[in-house]
Amino acid sequence: MATDLVPSQVVPPSAEATPEAPRRKRRPRPVPLWRDLLRYRWLYLLLLPGLVYFVVFKYLPMYGLTIAFKDYVPFLGYSGSEWVGLKHFQELFTGPDFGRLMFNTLLLALLTIVFVFPAPIVVALMLNELRLRVLKRSVQSLIYIPHFLSWTIVASLTYLLFSVDFGVIANWIHGLVGGQKTDYVAQADWFRPLIVLQLLWKQTGWGTIIYLAALAGVDSQLYEAARVDGAGRWRQFWHITLPAIRPTIVVMAILTSGHLMDSGFEQIWLMTTSLNRDVADVFDTFVYYIGITQGSFSYATAVGLFKGVVGVVLIFGSNLLAKRLGQRGLF
Amino acid sequence: MKQRVRYYDSAGSRVFDVLNVVLLTGLAIVTVLPLLYVLAGSFATESEISSRPFFLWPHRFVTDTYHYIFSTDTFVRALLTTIAVTAVGTVIQLALTLTMAYPLAKRFLPGRALMLNLVIFTLVFSGGMIPTYLVVRDLGLLDSYWALILPLAINPFYLIVVKSFFQELPEALEEAARIDGCNELNVFLRIVLPLSKPIIATFSLFYAVGIWNDYMSPLLYIDDSKKWTLQMIVRQLTAANADSANVLQQLETVTFPEQGLKFAVVVVATLPILFFYPFLQKHFAKGVLIGSVKE
Numbered sequence: 026m027a028t029d030l031v032p033s034q035v036v037p038p039s040a041e042a043t044p045e046a047p048r049r050k051r052r053p054r055p056v057p058l059w060r061d062l063l064r065y066r067w068l069y070l071l072l073l074p075g076l077v078y079f080v081v082f083k084y085l086p087m088y089g090l091t092i093a094f095k096d097y098v099p100f101l102g103y104s105g106s107e108w109v110g111l112k113h114f115q116e117l118f119t120g121p122d123f124g125r126l127m128f129n130t131l132l133l134a135l136l137t138i139v140f141v142f143p144a145p146i147v148v149a150l151m152l153n154e155l156r157l158r159v160l161k162r163s164v165q166s167l168i169y170i171p172h173f174l175s176w177t178i179v180a181s182l183t184y185l186l187f188s189v190d191f192g193v194i195a196n197w198i199h200g201l202v203g204g205q206k207t208d209y210v211a212q213a214d215w216f217r218p219l220i221v222l223q224l225l226w227k228q229t230g231w232g233t234i235i236y237l238a239a240l241a242g243v244d245s246q247l248y249e250a251a252r253v254d255g256a257g258r259w260r261q262f263w264h265i266t267l268p269a270i271r272p273t274i275v276v277m278a279i280l281t282s283g284h285l286m287d288s289g290f291e292q293i294w295l296m297t298t299s300l301n302r303d304v305a306d307v308f309d310t311f312v313y314y315i316g317i318t319q320g321s322f323s324y325a326t327a328v329g330l331f332k333g334v335v336g337v338v339l340i341f342g343s344n345l346l347a348k349r350l351g352q353r354g355l356f
Numbered sequence: 357m358k359q360r361v362r363y364y365d366s367a368g369s370r371v372f373d374v375l376n377v378v379l380l381t382g383l384a385i386v387t388v389l390p391l392l393y394v395l396a397g398s399f400a401t402e403s404e405i406s407s408r409p410f411f412l413w414p415h416r417f418v419t420d421t422y423h424y425i426f427s428t429d430t431f432v433r434a435l436l437t438t439i440a441v442t443a444v445g446t447v448i449q450l451a452l453t454l455t456m457a458y459p460l461a462k463r464f465l466p467g468r469a470l471m472l473n474l475v476i477f478t479l480v481f482s483g484g485m486i487p488t489y490l491v492v493r494d495l496g497l498l499d500s501y502w503a504l505i506l507p508l509a510i511n512p513f514y515l516i517v518v519k520s521f522f523q524e525l526p527e528a529l530e531e532a533a534r535i536d537g538c539n540e541l542n543v544f545l546r547i548v549l550p551l552s553k554p555i556i557a558t559f560s561l562f563y564a565v566g567i568w569n570d571y572m573s574p575l576l577y578i579d580d581s582k583k584w585t586l587q588m589i590v591r592q593l594t595a596a597n598a599d600s601a602n603v604l605q606q607l608e609t610v611t612f613p614e615q616g617l618k619f620a621v622v623v624v625a626t627l628p629i630l631f632f633y634p635f636l637q638k639h640f641a642k643g644v645l646i647g648s649v650k651e
Contacts, residue, residue, distance in 0.1 A: 086483025
């Protein structure tokens with residue numbers, strides 16, 4: 026590649042490499058490290074601050090994961106605290122919270138896969154069929170907006186719309202159904218529907234972008250050829266459009282499955298009330314309660330590590346599965 | 357030119373078209389309606405908010421709520437804090453991301469592959485909340501504004517996108533500069549950065565939105581309520597059991613628009629995002645982000 030060349034590196038067509046010299050695979054003399062460092066000093070200098078960031082805020086915490094196997098006492102530090110092996114993991118797996126956390130986390134993930142994952146695909150396909158360009162662009166502009174709003178805003182909007190006192194939607198439903206007023210925001214029964222509703226509102230529009238990009242890449246000649254062959258709109262959709270976004274759907278499915286255990290800390294935290302904690306508690310928020318609120322750093326780290334490891338297994342597993350099924354996968 | 361192939365629209369196809377237009381228009385309206393309602397509500401009187409079911413234009417247009425929230429120290433301080441942290445944070449994030457992405461874009465650089473893998477690994481696995489919290493604490497950053505910036509200084513995903521962008525730049529220009537005796541630092545500052553204006557604009561907006569919207573960092577790292585950011589205030593005011601008077605530390609028993617101010621703080625926290633939204637959209641619509649996701 027031409028991009029690999031730097032003046033100082035350009036090797037002149039050397040006389041040594043003439044035919045009579047046998048093609049010995051001479052290994053290049055190892056260049057001393059300091060020579061590289063000196064030659065590329067400016068590049069390494071540019072790299073340094075970022076590298077420090079990754080070491081301090083990404084890799085130091087990974088080292089900090091060792092406290093999951095210790096009884097961490099701040100006073101004694103990481104290395105001084107006593108090793109306790111798998112004690113915290115035992116506590117987690119046999120404790121009273123594990124079943125509930127797992128159930129809540131996985132049920133939310135399941136609801137996300139069933140309701141939230143397909144939504145952008147459907148909307149992207151609908152947008153793709155829209156023939157009015159102006160309308161398509163306006164709809165896109167409007168449905169992308171919620172993606173940029175914070176979860177705090179989303180939670181506040183939910184509260185303003187669903188609160189018992191003056192919530193517009195709450196009052197509207199009350200007017201339709203009658204009976205007792207329901208406190209949607211506080212009640213456990215409504216926690217999961219509201220979470221799904223928020224995710225749909227916030228992420229559906231933005232999620233269409235990646236599918237629309239895939240759809241834009243489809244060669245229009247394919248459609249014209251199909252039309253000449255007498256394929257109607259449905260057939261074109263079924264045989265051209267849908268196959269065109271299948272790889273994208275697979276990649277997105279892999280990414281989603283890697284996050285089955287991540288419930289979106291901010292969203293869940295903001296929607297948790299004293300009345301719905303039984304259904305709201307997931308691994309992410311549990312780590313916060315245990316670690317930050319109660320100060321059991323080691324136990325909380327163990328919970329977080331368990332979650333992280335499951336996440337890695339899931340993402341590699343689903344990637345493997347996608348490849349077995351003949352798709353291209355992510356890596 | 358492209359010849360438009362006329363083909364028969366079956367009745368079903370036309371019904372679908374109409375339905376499609378109606379459904380998508382409906383979707384767009386439903387998406388923005390809550391925002392418009394909150395905007396209207398923030399200019400309405402208390403009685404109108406509680407008595408009128410739904411409105412997009414208040415009967416009586418009042419600005420009491422805004423007068424009130426801007427008269428409280430707590431809110432003004434949080435707003436100014438958030439603006440400052442967002443501004444400083446974005447500059448730092450951009451600087452670190454750009455300077456790191458440039459060397460990583462140089463295929464000839466020894467050690468590049470290793471460092472790139474170190475970055476990519478953090479996308480799959482991380483130390484998690486508690487170990488990161490402990491690092492921040494051990495650095496003495498608790499209750500410091502730096503805790504809202506430094507732990508998020510580089511988004512690995514953005515870094516990889518910027519790196520891919522640098523790789524696409526024509527090498528010939530950099531080459532010419534090197535031959536003219538520029539060192540790598542000058543090539544970066546004088547040649548590469550001016551060519552990168554679109555991507556700098558894009559990611560400064562994305563980083564700024566990220567800090568502005570961040571709720572988790574202040575929740576984790578900021579205890580002192582005097583140092584709360586806007587998102588914390590919004591949360592405190594609109595939580596189901598909010599005690600607005602207490603949050604805003606207004607001890608005088610003046611009557612204040614208790615419901616209306618919730619609408620107003622949501623509007624103030626949303627407005628900057630909506631203001632920058634057209635710029636954001638212009639850039640991501642170009643596919644800056646998507647094009648380089650898959651290397």
